[in-house]
Amino acid sequence: MNPTLLKIVVILVILLVVLNVSALLIWLERRLLALWQDRYGPNRVGPFGLLQVVADMIKIFFKEDWIPPFADKWVFVFAPAIIMITVLLTFAVIPFTPLFQITETNIALLFFLGMSSLGVYSIVLAAWASNNKYSLLGGMRAASQMLSYEVFMGLSMMGTVMLAGSFSLRRIVEAQQHIWFVIPQFLGFVLFLIAGIAETRRLPFDLPEAESELVAGFHSEYSGMKFGMFFVGEYLGVVLISALISVLFFGGWLGPVLPPVVWIVLKTLFFICFFILLRAAMPRPRFDQLMSWGWKWLLPLSLANLAITGAVVLARGR
Amino acid sequence: MASLFYIAAIVAVLATILMLTRLNPVHALLYLTVSLLAVAVVFFTLGAPFMAALEVIVYAGAIMVLFVFVVMLLNLGKHTVDAERPLARPEAFTGPGILAAILLFEVVFVLARAQSRTFVLAQVGPREVGLSLYGPYLLGVELASILLLGALVGAYHVGSRRAQGRTGVVRSDRVRVAAGGDLVRAGDDRSSGPA
Numbered sequence: 188m189n190p191t192l193l194k195i196v197v198i199l200v201i202l203l204v205v206l207n208v209s210a211l212l213i214w215l216e217r218r219l220l221a222l223w224q225d226r227y228g229p230n231r232v233g234p235f236g237l238l239q240v241v242a243d244m245i246k247i248f249f250k251e252d253w254i255p256p257f258a259d260k261w262v263f264v265f266a267p268a269i270i271m272i273t274v275l276l277t278f279a280v281i282p283f284t285p286l287f288q289i290t291e292t293n294i295a296l297l298f299f300l301g302m303s304s305l306g307v308y309s310i311v312l313a314a315w316a317s318n319n320k321y322s323l324l325g326g327m328r329a330a331s332q333m334l335s336y337e338v339f340m341g342l343s344m345m346g347t348v349m350l351a352g353s354f355s356l357r358r359i360v361e362a363q364q365h366i367w368f369v370i371p372q373f374l375g376f377v378l379f380l381i382a383g384i385a386e387t388r389r390l391p392f393d394l395p396e397a398e399s400e401l402v403a404g405f406h407s408e409y410s411g412m413k414f415g416m417f418f419v420g421e422y423l424g425v426v427l428i429s430a431l432i433s434v435l436f437f438g439g440w441l442g443p444v445l446p447p448v449v450w451i452v453l454k455t456l457f458f459i460c461f462f463i464l465l466r467a468a469m470p471r472p473r474f475d476q477l478m479s480w481g482w483k484w485l486l487p488l489s490l491a492n493l494a495i496t497g498a499v500v501l502a503r504g505r
Numbered sequence: 506m507a508s509l510f511y512i513a514a515i516v517a518v519l520a521t522i523l524m525l526t527r528l529n530p531v532h533a534l535l536y537l538t539v540s541l542l543a544v545a546v547v548f549f550t551l552g553a554p555f556m557a558a559l560e561v562i563v564y565a566g567a568i569m570v571l572f573v574f575v576v577m578l579l580n581l582g583k584h585t586v587d588a589e590r591p592l593a594r595p596e597a598f599t600g601p602g603i604l605a606a607i608l609l610f611e612v613v614f615v616l617a618r619a620q621s622r623t624f625v626l627a628q629v630g631p632r633e634v635g636l637s638l639y640g641p642y643l644l645g646v647e648l649a650s651i652l653l654l655g656a657l658v659g660a661y662h663v664g665s666r667r668a669q670g671r672t673g674v675v676r677s678d679r680v681r682v683a684a685g686g687d688l689v690r691a692g693d694d695r696s697s698g699p700a
Contacts, residue, residue: 262531293630297558304566308538311570315531315577323577330574334567341562354631 198279198289205278209422214240216422216463223467244415252411255317262316267413270309270420273302274427281430282357284440284447295356296348299431300341303386307333309420310388314405325396325404328474332385332392335481339489340382346375346496347435360439369436374492376436378485383432385481387424389462391469392477429458510550517543525598528589530576534569541565555631 214229214237221228229236254263280295282288292298307330314326348354350371351362359368369376385392396404406417433439433454440447472480517540524536541564549557638646 259529259531262535292554294554294558297555297562297631301558301561301566304562304570307566307570308573311573311577312531312535315573327574327577330570330577334570337567 194289197287201278201283201287201289202275205275205423205426206419209419209426210240210244211237212422212425212459213243213418215459216466219460219463220467223464247412247415250411252413255319255408257318258408259316259318262312263408264413266309266313266316267409267416267420268309269312270306271416271423273306273309274420274423277302277427278430280356281427281434282360282439283430283451285357287448288357291355291357293353293355296344296354296359300337303340304333304337306386306424307337309417310405313409313417317405317408319408321401321403322405322407325401325407328401329388329405332388332474332477332481335478336382336385336392336485339378339481339486340386342486342489342493343375343378343382344435345493346372349496349500356434356439360434360441363438363441367436367438372436372492372496374488375496376432378489378492379435380432381485383428384462384465385477387421387428387462389421389425390466391471393471425459425462426455429455429462432458507550510547513543513546513550516540517547526593528586528593530585530589531573534573534576537572538565538569541569552627553629555629555634 217239218228218230218236229239232238232242254260277299279289280292280298282291310329310333311326314322314329317323347359347368350368351359353359353362362368388396396406401407406414409417430451433451437454438450439454440451442450445453520536520540520543524533524540527533527536541560545557545560545565548554548560
């Protein structure tokens with residue numbers, strides 16, 4: 188087939204799958220939470236309540252798309268789009284299988300870091316444009332949380348980069364033929380997982396939208412599909428971080444017997460469920476605890492991980 | 506790549522001009538961010554993908570977010586736009602305009618005299634940047650890190666000077682009294698407080 192056409196097909200398939208999976212995650216999360224909390228969850232619409240998502244989507248599309256008169260109109264409209272754009276763009280560098288990757292570059296990890304740091308704008312601008320005190324507080328929490336956790340998110344990945352000798356995600360997966368990086372880089376894995384949860388603002392790090400104190404924080408004023416974009420954007424972020432964890436630390440598409448695409452899907456799904464389990468199990472920390480944890484423990488730990496990995500790589504003479 | 510370069514360059518210039526002429530500080534910052542992103546694309550088209558990524562991560566992703574953060578903290582309302590308006594008269598742009606015109610003339614002159622215009626000299630990947638940073642430019646890297654360490658220690662000193670006395674709610678209360686504001690305490694303190 189024509190390579191350009193093939194690329195377009197790959198892009199469309201990834202886009203469709205990722206968007207639909209994120210929408211379905213809303214159902215999956217509610218069902219799993221219900222299971223762990225000893226209730227039923229949504230089980231009325233369709234088989235196992237699967238059509239609940241469709242019903243929710245229809246409802247959300249017919250909601251009044253309201254822009255508050257006191258809001259900064261253009262920034263208010265643009266803010267939800269930023270999170271969708273940045274997260275969806277990042278999927279371009281994820282190698283799902285050897286063939287199924289939109290673009291292969293030697294700065295793939297840096298591209299991910301850049302896009303995730305641009306994602307902060309979505310929250311901050313939404314909060315500012317809402318012109319609402321609660322939203323502003325949520326936005327300021329989001330900005331400081333995401334900026335602090337981004338610092339060691341980048342550092343925690345550098346161990347795998349050193350072991351693979353490249354920023355390219357495909358090279359990182361190929362370097363895991365013999366041993367998954369989660370074993371030599373266990374500390375890096377834990378740090379990246381924590382930073383990933385903070386980046387996606389999932390519980391226990393959902394302080395920017397803590398509904399009991401901030402009335403949903405940065406998206407208080409949003410309704411209809413603009414709110415829906417924040418909502419789906421959060422789940423897109425969960426899928427992205429789960430896929431990245433499997434690629435960076437769990438050998439991506441590598442695995443015995445089953446075809447590569449099954450392995451990456453299984454690994455990603457496992458981490459998505461782990462994210463949901465965390466939400467079911469963990470309480471929310473106080474904001475000052477969150478910040479001091481980040482700067483006093485996680486950052487020094489990731490620096491130590493970096494130094495030790497560097498020393499080991501040098502000693503082994505790579 | 507050449508046409509991509511020109512498009513990105515035009516976007517960068519336009520965004521910077523719009524940044525200068527906005528009255529609302531957040532809008533100005535957004536245009537500056539767009540300008541930085543366009544510069545990142547310029548770096549990419551010139552064969553420096555690593556620099557492009559760093560431009561996005563460091564400038565657009567971290568420094569500009571901090572700027573937006575500070576502007577948000579200042580809680581600037583509609584009155585800032587009104588306060589900006591007299592400052593943003595066309596006459597205010599004459600001085601900078603003349604200076605920028607001199608620079609523009611120089612750039613055009615240099616470009617007109619240049620014999621060949623090569624776009625991609627070589628791909629400069631992460632490896633090349635790292636090797637030259639920690640090879641011939643090691644001294645510069647070390648000096649920059651000493652400077653940053655100094656800035657960090659200085660910021661810590663400035664930030665912690667106030668914390669020497671009593672901390673927490675009481676400190677902010679004192680500030681509020683000094684500023685002549687209302688003092689309303691929550692909880693048990695309410696009956697015993699000076700209010």
